[in-house]
Amino acid sequence: MRNYIIKRLLLGVIVLMGVVVITFFLARVIPSNPAAQWVGPRATQEQIDKATIELGLDQPLYIQFTKYLTDLFKGNLGFSLRTKQPIVNELKTYLPPTIELVIMSTFIAVLVGIPLGLNSAKRKDKALDHFCRFFSVGAVSLPTFWVALFLQLIFFRALNLLPLGGQIDAKLKLIYQIPNYTGFLFLDSLISGNTIIIKDVYRHMLLPAITLSLYPVGLVARMTRSALLEILSEDYIKAARSYGIHEQKVLWLYALKNSLGTTVTVLALSTGYTLVNTFLVEAIFSWPGVGSYIAGAVVSLDYPAIIGVTLFSAFTYIILNLFADIIIALDPRVRV
Amino acid sequence: MNKKLSVFLAIVLILSILAGCGNNNTTQNTPTQEPLDIAYYAYNSEPILNWDPSVMFSNGIIILNNTYETLLRFYPDTKEFEHVLATNYEKSEDGMVWTFQLRKGVTFHDGTPFTADAVKFSIERTLEIGQGASYIWDPVEEINVIDDYTVEFRLSYAAPLDQIASSPYAAFIMSPAIKDYPSDWFEAGNEAGTGPYSLENNSMGDEVILTKFNDYWKGWDGEHFDKIIIKKIPETSSRRQMVEKGEADITLQLTPEDIEALKNNDSVKIYVEPSFTNLIAFFNTEKAPLNDINVRQALSYAFPYKDVVDYAAGGYASQSIGAIPKGHWGRGENLFQYSLNLEKAKALLQESGIQQNELKLLLTYMSGDEAERKAAELYKAELSKIGVELEIRAMPWESQWEMAMDPLPENRQDIFIMYWWPDTSNPYSWLYSLFRTEESILFNMSYYSNENFDQLIDLGYEKSGIDIEEAENLFIEAQSILIDEAPAIFIMDKEDVWVTSSSFSGFKYNPSYPNVVFFYDTYRK
């Protein structure tokens, strides 16, 4: 097992390095004139020349790569073409709202997805199972951005129950002066204990979180179902049943517990999906997160920003998957 | 039990979601301070990306015109100047020497008193950096401080310095103390002006919060806002809803459909204001067959002016007459206007030896602009009827511009659509930037060059500060050349439609300062 973990870690490092190489290629090798792209078209020849030297574009490729790598290690992702601010600072500003959203929708996914998958496995080929199959395939077939508009039409336009977008009413935020404890608005408002603010922030969060949760709900339900089906056909379950242990206990205690490995993997996977889905959804909800940031960067071709977000998201995804694999490996039931 | 549990979970979930719904605000929390009067401007793009008042040449005017002031402010409807930081000014007969008396008792936000040195410092700094709209000060040869409250400008050629000093860009007066601040002081988001509001908080590219400057020279008697929020809300429908629900106080750039829907709504006020923004389509006159005047005229006759005015702009525009928009001096009311005439267009194309389905053109416009996109699609439909294929490409402004500046004319677009608005209130602002011969390409997207035209407008500019009527005639004569040679289609003069909440009062739009709300004049009622 230890060998497996070491191997898995090594692979993780290789993949991380590979992702860095790919983004390096995107940023430096594909464009015909990366220096001009880096400083933006309004630049003078002088600025371009300066950038050529700064980026080391006059150097051989391997030296450029080394520099790119050391910059990354120092946490230097370059400067945004639009705002001229360091990308790292921008990510720090835009990350907390996105993280809150991703956590919230993953929470919904677990809350809905696991019971759905469990019941579906229990009643295989019954109506509920068919519904579950349709729902989970349906959920991954929905264009997220369209769901966002659809929910806005219903909950805002038709029913007028929830706000159209934003993270908080900007005037409320100024009036009540929420202290910045953690940088996470929802958490801060909870700590402040101001019910008006908590409610406002929560209401703003609901629609985007539900929109984002659909995809993982489908994924979690489906994986839970297939994992359970496999486990339910195992001998020890059959044995437990034959001993007359209550069916619910079999299902929840033995079977579900043993399918947790799968669920952990699925959650890691779906968190990565959700993170990228925020790119499509945040802008619609005027949510001030990384998703809106990259959607804006894509429209204005802010290349350093695109690279920055790409690197960040890929790293998060790889590390999540790595954790999932290691947690599973540490599970004594799994024979590697 | 399992069934019960899942039902229970479902109920908990639904309840917790519903708890978020509903609008009752029955809570006993009180604000931490006395109630503030806050104004909220929902803006369609980044409110500001460059805090340096010498350099900023874009959206940032909506902020900087509230934190900084200029010597004068121009009112195009009366053609008069309001004295802001200057109390009076006079010019010499030949328009070469201008003397400004300055206001006493004004302080910058950093506490520095405002004097003639600050004026000299600000404008020299702007000229020295030489970016953005700094070229407006080009006529200035030297600036002399006569005494603490008098400053004299000596020019190298006659120019309307009052118009220059009231420009929305590059004419801001800043505290001379900034020369001792670190070089990235502005970059980090700071300001040092004399305006009514000072910067409280700024998240770059997203939200700016201004707060009233207690020592503002006009004082704070009467009704004013304490704080101003200016926030980027790119989604049109969100901006509309925010104003409709009273969350935001003022916004612009809604779709004509939204404005139509809001017309009979008592919770908002709608202001339809002339703007000095016009939409122009530039032909690449350096590329065959667009180097042929007949072809350009043909393409000008194929443009659906009326549909574009009525539907792309929702009727909040009028077809342009020449390059100068409605309401601005220098507009030639009697100049020729092209109109949609496909027969004529076809005949002109044939005359130039262009066959059906032979001509393929590429049009670029700025991605995200609905009116430009609609205009382009309507144009494509008409061109397609006379056998011309139009490819439409949405590009970020930077890329659109970069393509237009390609060294080889063949690699550039055929038709370039963009808006233009003035940097100073002078026709030269259009005619010079857009059509005067350029050594290296900047904004002359037709790559147009005509010596006769150049001479006319240069002369017109020099006369502007001395004899405005003569200047006007020269500018109109120059525009008649543009209409004959058709280097561009003058599509429409836009109107700006502002939507405000019903309690937002005191707003009066000044089209010389595009998109700017002077918040000091506004209040809640």
Add this chain to the structure above:
Amino acid sequence: MNNLYKSIMPKIKELKTNIYLLKRNRLTRIAYYLVLFLLLLSVIIPIILPVEQHVYQSTNPSEKLLPPSAKYPFGTDELGRDLFKKVLLGTRISLQTALSAVGIALIIGVPLGAMAGYFGGFIDEIIMRFTDIFLGFPPLLLAIAVAAFLGPSLQNAMIAISISWWPWYTRIVRGQSVSLKERQFVKAAKAIGTPSYKIIMKHIVPNSIAPVIVQASMDIGGVILTIASLSFLGLGAQAPVPEWGLMVSTSRNYFLNAWWYSIFPGLAIFITVLAFNLLGDGLREILDPKTRNN
């Protein structure tokens, strides 16, 4: 060629059986016919309704944003064009782009997988670590980044998708190829001195193609969704091309007054992707030996 034919014939028979099995499940049967119908639409519609005439020239702004009616079943868009026709014409664009993208991904992925499995050792290691790296990106992310750097157009979106999709096929083909390598006919070919590239092209690829084709057909739904997403972000089709994702994106400015503008193109995406995914799901069920006997 003959060889290829021989090796493919039994697969076709197998396919027929599989289609029969597929249709046994009601949901899958519906999906199956729906997919056939969509494919048919995408071939016929552009012939009946040439896009030039029915979209590009058909602006009629005095009838803009009309709600659904007998004349305009899906209503009209902001320039008065018939949304029903636009949505129908979008079928071709989505299916064609998706099939091409998967096709390119197969062209890259299959030979690489065959080589990895056949040669093994160092080559295998290199190729497979490469696929690991590409799979290290969350789906959609790499496509977004590549499309942004190539510049916005439908064609570039297609290339971007291929670049992020090929590793899946490499993995499958490699697995097949590893077992094929040990089979008698491959060993025989090797023994008589057939060059490696010929063995790969003649024996390995044809015999490992079936599962990869199945996987590819299951992927079509996801690819269509990705194309729509890229267009929605402004990295795919350009106006006035009637692409569904682009239509939903444009509709954002109008949807609060004109719900039909967002709803119908979005439904078209949903139904198409759902049909392909249900079919793929059905395929998976019947091909999975664990569930097959049920």
